[in-house]
Amino acid sequence: MQRIIDAHMHLSERRDDTLNHFAQKNRLRYTLGELLGTMRRHKIVRGLLLSPPLRGGVPLPNENVIRLCGRSDGMLAPVITVEPTAKEVKTAIKLAEEDRNEVKAFKVRLGYVKASAESPVFDRLYDYAESESLPVLFHTGDTAVSNGDLSRSHPLTLDGLANKREELTIILCHFGNPWFEDVAELIYKHPNVCADISGLITGGAYAEKYAEWLARKISEAIYFAGGADKVIFGTDYPVTKHADTLALVRRLEVDESDKEKILWRNAKRVYGL
Ligand SMILES: [Zn+2]
Numbered sequence: 001m002q003r004i005i006d007a008h009m010h011l012s013e014r015r016d017d018t019l020n021h022f023a024q025k026n027r028l029r030y031t032l033g034e035l036l037g038t039m040r041r042h043k044i045v046r047g048l049l050l051s052p053p054l055r056g057g058v059p060l061p062n063e064n065v066i067r068l069c070g071r072s073d074g075m076l077a078p079v080i081t082v083e084p085t086a087k088e089v090k091t092a093i094k095l096a097e098e099d100r101n102e103v104k105a106f107k108v109r110l111g112y113v114k115a116s117a118e119s120p121v122f123d124r125l126y127d128y129a130e131s132e133s134l135p136v137l138f139h140t141g142d143t144a145v146s147n148g149d150l151s152r153s154h155p156l157t158l159d160g161l162a163n164k165r166e167e168l169t170i171i172l173c174h175f176g177n178p179w180f181e182d183v184a185e186l187i188y189k190h191p192n193v194c195a196d197i198s199g200l201i202t203g204g205a206y207a208e209k210y211a212e213w214l215a216r217k218i219s220e221a222i223y224f225a226g227g228a229d230k231v232i233f234g235t236d237y238p239v240t241k242h243a244d245t246l247a248l249v250r251r252l253e254v255d256e257s258d259k260e261k262i263l264w265r266n267a268k269r270v271y272g273l
Contacts, residue, residue, distance in 0.1 A: 003043060003044075003045045003263075003264050004042060004043055004044040004045065004233065004246075004263045004264050005044065005045065005046045005047065005233065005263070005264040005267040005268060005271075005273060006039065006044050006046075006047040006048070006233060006234055006235050006237070006242070007047070007048045007196055007198075007232050007233060007234040007267040007271060008048060008050060008137075008173060008196050008198035008199070008234025008235060008236050009035065009047050009048065009049055009050065009076075009234070009235060009236070009237040010049070010050050010051070010052035010236065010237060010238065010239075011030070011031075011032060011035060011049055011052065011065075011068055011237075012051075012052050012054070012060045012064065012068075013030075013031055013032060013068070014054065014060070016054045016055040016056075017030075017052050017053075017054060017060070018052070018053045018054060018055055019052045019053070019238055019239065020238075022238050022239045023238035025203070026238055026239075026240075026241050028237075028238045028241065030237075030238045032068055032071060032072065035047075035076075035237060036072060036073070036075055038237075038242050039075060039242070042242050042243070042246060044242065045075070045264075046075060046076075046077065046267075046273050047075060047076050047077070048076070048077055048078075048079050048104055048105065048234075048267075048271065049065055049068060049069050049072075049076045049077065049078055049079065050065070050079045050081060050107055050137075051064075051065050051079075051081040051107075053109075053112070057112070058083075059081045059083070059109070062078070062080045062081060062092065062095055063095070065078045065079070065080075065081075066078045066095070066099060066102065066103075069102065077102055077103070077104045077271075077273070078099070078102060078103055078104070079103070079104060079105045079106065079107050079137060080092045080095055080096055080103055080105075080106050080107065081106075081107045081108075081109065082106050082107065082108055082122070082125055083109070083113060084108075084113050084114065084115030084119055084121045084122065085121065086121060086124075089121060089122065089124050089125045090124070092106060092125065093124065093125065093128045096128070096132070096134065100132075103134070104134070104135075104271045104272065104273065105134055105135045105136065105137055105171070105271060106125060106129055106134060106135075106136045106137070107136070107137040107138075107139075107173075108122065108125075108136060108137070108138050108139070109139050110138050110139045110140060110152050110153040110157070111139055111140075111141075111143040111148040111149050111150060111152055111153025112139065112143060112145070112148060112149075112153075114149075115152070116152045116157055117138060117152075117157050117158050117160075117161045118157075118160055118161050118164075126161075126165055126168055129168060129169075130165065130167040130168050133169070133272070134169075135169035135170070135171050135194075135270055135271060136168060136169070136170060136171065137171040137173050137196075138158060138170065138171065138172060138173060139153055139173050139174070140153055140154070140155045140158070140172045140173055140174060140175075140176040140177075140179075140183070140195075141153060141154070141155065141174050141175070141176040141177040141178065141179055142174070142177050142178065144239075154176070154179060154182070155172050155176030155179050155182045155183050155186060156179070156182050156186070158170055158172060158186060158193065159186060159189075159190075162186070162189075162190040162192060162193050163190075165192075166190075166191070166192055167192070168192060169192050169194070169270060170190070170192055170193045170194070171193075171194050171195065171196060171232065171270070172186065172187075172193065172194070172195040172196070173195075173196050173198060173199070173234075173236075174196070174197075174198055174199050174200060174236070175195045175196070175197055175200065175217075175218060175221070175231075176195065177199075177200055180217040180218065180220070180221050181220075181221070181224075183195050183221060184220070184221035184224040184225055185224070187221070187225045187230040187231070188224060188225040188226065193230065194230040194231070194232055194266065194270055195221075195230060195231060195232065196231075196232040196233070196234040197218060197231065197232070197233060197234060197245065197248065197249075197262070198234030198235055198236035198239075198240065198245070199234075199235070199236030199239045199240055200214055200236075200240065200245075200248065201214070201240045201241075201244045201245060201248060211247075211248065211251065212251070214248060215248060215251035215252055215253070216253075218231070218248075218252060219252050219253045219254055222252070222254050222258065227258065228254055228258035228259075228261045228262050228266070229261060229266060230266065231261070231262045231266065232262065232266050232267050232270065233245070233249060233262050233263050233264070233267065249262055249263060
């Protein structure tokens with residue numbers, strides 16, 4: 001039976017959530033009930049839930065993400081978002097320790113925060129993540145806001161960290177869009193670096209051509225890397241609809257066995273789901 005894992009989703013059920021406008025654009029209610037219903041309909045058996053940004057630029061508190069996961073019948077597991085201060089790093093580690101069986105990863109919002117992947121403030125986080133074999137997701141590539149910092153969210157900024165920390169599992173979110181070739185090189189070069197395909201689909205005048213371009217870029221990255229062992233399915237709900245991201249996987253010109261790896265096998269292995 002085909003089973004699917006969505007390794008990148010957001011939810012808050014709050015009015016000050018800045019992803020609400022994506023939900024409106026995609027005609028989504030953006031509620032826990034809708035999300036679980038959609039997952040069941042698409043045979044998505046598990047998902048990772050990440051904090052969405054709130055008005056003012058701060059992420060939804062991690063406690064709220066954990067609480068939402070607690071109401072999900074075991075379908076959602078939390079990812080702890082970590083902001084670049086010593087206090088936030090300490091709190092994030094404490095939360096992960098308290099919820100050791102539930103928390104599956106950490107997330108750093110490169111491009112949105114005033115720190116780079118190699119900022120010393122994250123050293124303790126990386127030490128802990130390595131010791132507990134918890135992956136760290138990094139926002140990479142385009143930022144949803146026009147004042148984001150691309151020099152910090154560029155995927156190549158993760159090369160140095162991956163060199164220094166071979167024990168740390170690094171996930172590049174959004175396949176570094178639009179730097180797909182750079183991500184192809186990173187997942188080829190580093191045994192500990194993977195990429196997710198979340199949040200890539202947008203509407204617009206050339207939606208169909210863009211979808212073709214995306215599928216070609218990701219397929220080519222897989223050819224370059226010599227396989228799809230490092231590519232992970234995620235939607236970035238509500239930024240991208242489940243049906244659209246599943247259609248993107250169907251468009252990939254790769255073997256069915258590689259699609260299966262993308263849809264769930266890789267996430268199961270990497271996140272220990
Ligand atoms: Zn996201």
